[in-house]
Amino acid sequence: MPYLQTIFNELIDSYIDNKVGIAKDFLSAPLASNLKANLMSLLATNQLLSAGTGNDTKVVHDQLYRSDSIYWLDRKHNDPHENDFFDLMDQFVEHLNRTCYTGITGYEFHYALYQSGSFYKKHFDQFRNNSSRQYSMIMYLNTNWTSGDGGELRIHNTDHEQDIAPTNGKSVFFKSSELEHEVLLTNKPRMSVTGWLKVG
Numbered sequence: 001m002p003y004l005q006t007i008f009n010e011l012i013d014s015y016i017d018n019k020v021g022i023a024k025d026f027l028s029a030p031l032a033s034n035l036k037a038n039l040m041s042l043l044a045t046n047q048l049l050s051a052g053t054g055n056d057t058k059v060v061h062d063q064l065y066r067s068d069s070i071y072w073l074d075r076k077h078n079d080p081h082e083n084d085f086f087d088l089m090d091q092f093v094e095h096l097n098r099t100c101y102t103g104i105t106g107y108e109f110h111y112a113l114y115q116s117g118s119f120y121k122k123h124f125d126q127f128r129n130n131s132s133r134q135y136s137m138i139m140y141l142n143t144n145w146t147s148g149d150g151g152e153l154r155i156h157n158t159d160h161e162q163d164i165a166p167t168n169g170k171s172v173f174f175k176s177s178e179l180e181h182e183v184l185l186t187n188k189p190r191m192s193v194t195g196w197l198k199v200g
């Protein structure tokens with residue numbers, strides 16, 4: 001089986017078994033490093049925006065709730081690495097729809113930077129007034145991450161909590177309406193690409 005399909009199945013199979021899909025090497029090392037370099041240059045050129053909570057009609061900038069900053073990826077940027085990322089996501093969505101009949105028709109992704117001391121309190125990803133977000137997907141861009149660095153993604157399952165370290169290239173995948181989660185306070189800059197697979 002081609003390598004990518006093996007990784008896609010690792011993510012999907014662990015999602016089916018545990019409600020939280022994890023694939024350790026979803027992003028290749030070069031792609032992760034190129035996306036991280038993009039994020040660093042967005043920071044250097046002041047293009048990152050403090051992230052809001054809520055959807056477009058009611059965005060609240062509450063730093064007590066989440067303190068990351070973000071930038072949306074777009075094919076219109078004509079950035080080769082963003083386009084490599086979108087090519088990968090197109091293949092993943094095609095694979096997911098073909099093997100699981102998910103009917104995903106779109107997606108949206110942003111870079112996220114959690115500076116040291118940042119966090120994102122417990123929340124669901126699906127907006128109350130809009131259910132187009134079906135699956136949440138996060139890809140991490142952090143080399144040399146160790147346990148004292150904090151910044152784990154904490155998933156609140158009904159009967160247990162699960163902490164996931166944001167290590168380089170890893171992807172996490174779960175149903176947006178189903179699992180409450182949070183980002184624990186990070187002691188080091190923590191970088192990722194986060195997004196949603198959508199219907200309608």
Ligand SMILES: O=C(O)CCC(=O)C(=O)O
Nearest residue numbers: 120125138153183192194
């Ligand atoms: O970065 C993470 O691990 C999760 C981010 C998150 O929950 C979100 O952006 O909605």
Ligand SMILES: [Fe+2]
Nearest residue numbers: 123124125181
């Ligand atoms: Fe979230």
